[in-house]
Amino acid sequence: MTEIQIPSSIRNLEQVQSVRTPIRMEYTFTPGVAAQTYLREFGNKKILGNVSPVDGAILVPPRGADPRYGVLCDEFVEMPHTGHVGSFCVTNVPIPGRELELPYISAWIFLDGADIGFLNLVAECPPEECRIGMRVEAVWKPDDEIGMTAENILYWRPTGEPDLPFDEAGVRGWHVRKHGDSDA
C-alpha cells in the first residue's frame, strides 16, 4: 500500500474516520385507486378486498392488481372481521419504533373468504397456545381513534371456535382450494 503523506501542518491532528452529508427528501405519496378506496373504508371500520378478474380469488389488502397475473383489479368486496392464523412467529426481541410487550406474536392472518393473508399481531393469547389454524377476530382501536391508517386494528385475538384443520390453513388452503391435487 502507498504511504499517505500528510502535510506537517495537520500531522498531529486526529484523522478523519468518516464524513457525514445528511440528505433529506420529501415526497407527497399518491396511494393510487385501490389503496385510497381501501383506506377510506378502513376508516369506517370496513375491510375491503380485491376480486381477481382471472379466477375470482379475493386479495386482502387490495393493491389494484392481481400480482400473480399482472392484471388490474377494480372490483371490491367487503370482508368479515374474522379469520384464522395461517402461520406465526413468536418474537423475543424489541421492534424499533413500536413498544410491544415481549414476547409478541406476529401472524399471517387469513380473513374468512380471503385467498391471501397479511401480517398482523396476535394478542390475548399465550405464545405457547398459538397455533396454525387458530380462529381469530379483529380488535379495533376505540372509534374516536380510528383513521385512514393501517394502525386501526390493534391486534387479533382467539375466538375460541374450533380450529381450521391444518391442511386447510393459510397458504396450504390456497393450493387446496384453487388447484386441488395438481402440482401448480
Add this chain to the structure above:
Amino acid sequence: MYESMVTAMRKVAVVAASSRQEEKMLDTEVEMMIPLISKVREETGLNQTEIGFTCSGSSDFLAGQAFSFVMTLDAVGPVPPISESHVEMDGAWALYETWVKFQMGAIDTALVYSYGKPSPGSLQDVLSTQLDPYYIAPLWPDAHSIAALQARHLLEQDEISHEDLANCAVRAGTVQSQEEYFDQPMLADPLRQADCPTYADGGVAMILAAEGKAEELCERPAWITGIDHRIDSHHFGVRDLSAIPSAKKAASKAGVYDAGIDLAELHTSYTVHDILLRKELNLPLDPTRSSKNHPIKAETLMASGLLRIAEAARAIWEQEANRVLAHATSGPLMQQNLMCVLSGEKG
C-alpha cells in the same frame, strides 16, 4: 476509423411498444404499467409464460421507497416464476441488458419496460443526489443550473449561439417563434424556460424478439442493427464540457455512420444538449424530420430513453423511416450515452 460491431450479432427486433405520459399521474406505478404491459402482450399474442426474459428500469429515488421495482412486478405477474432483472437506470439500459441476453442465445422473446413518477418528490433535489456525494451533492446544485454552466461555457467559446438555442426551442416546440423565445426571462442564465425540460410521469413497455420469431409477431419488425453505450467521468472538472466523447464513441460502435439516418430520436431534455449532441454526431441542426415527441416537452426520467427507442421503432412500423437512430442518456450533463440503430431491413 470506427469499427462497428454489428455484423456477426444475432438479429433482434422491437415488435411492439406502448407508452403513456402525463404531467402528474395519480395512479400508482403498478396501476400505470399494467395497461401498457398488457397492451404489448396482447398485440403480440404472447402471455407472460411465453416471454423468455423480463427487464425493467426505474429509480428508487423517484419513487421515494427502497426496492420499488419489486412492487412494480405486480404489473407483470411473475406466477409461475419468471426470469427477470432490473437496472437502476433508464429503460434503454434494460433493453441493452436484454439484447445481451439475446446474444447469449438464452431467449427468443423479451419484455422490457421502464417508468418514472417524479411528481411525488422534488425532482431538482432528487437529481442532485446523483452527483458526487462528497464535493458536489451537498451543495444541492439544481439540474437547470448545471445545464446553464455548460451552456455558458459553449456560448463563450462560440461553439453555440443564442440564435441556435432559440432555433432549437422552436424546433422542439417549447416556443412558437424566436421572438417568443427572446421575450422569455432568464431561468438559469443563460437558459430560459424554453431551453429546459417540462417533467412528466410516465412509462413505456416493449416486446423484443429474435430473428425467426420477430417476423411472426410484427409485420415490419424494427431491427436493432447496432447498439452500444459508453460513459464519461462523473467529475465535471475532468470533462471537456464542449464535447461528449462517450456519445461519439457509442455512435461509432453502434454503426450509426455505416449508412444514412432518416430520423434521429435524441434523448436531449435541454436545447443546449440537443445542439451539442447534434454537433458531436455530425447531425444537422435543422433536420428535415424531427421527433414528434421531443423529450424537452415531456421528460420522464428512467423512461425517456426507452421511449426514444419506441418512437424510432414506431417510425419504422409506420414506414415513415427505414433507418433511425435512437439515443438515450443518463447521469448529469449527458454523462452516459446509449446509441441504438433501428432499421426496417434485417441487414
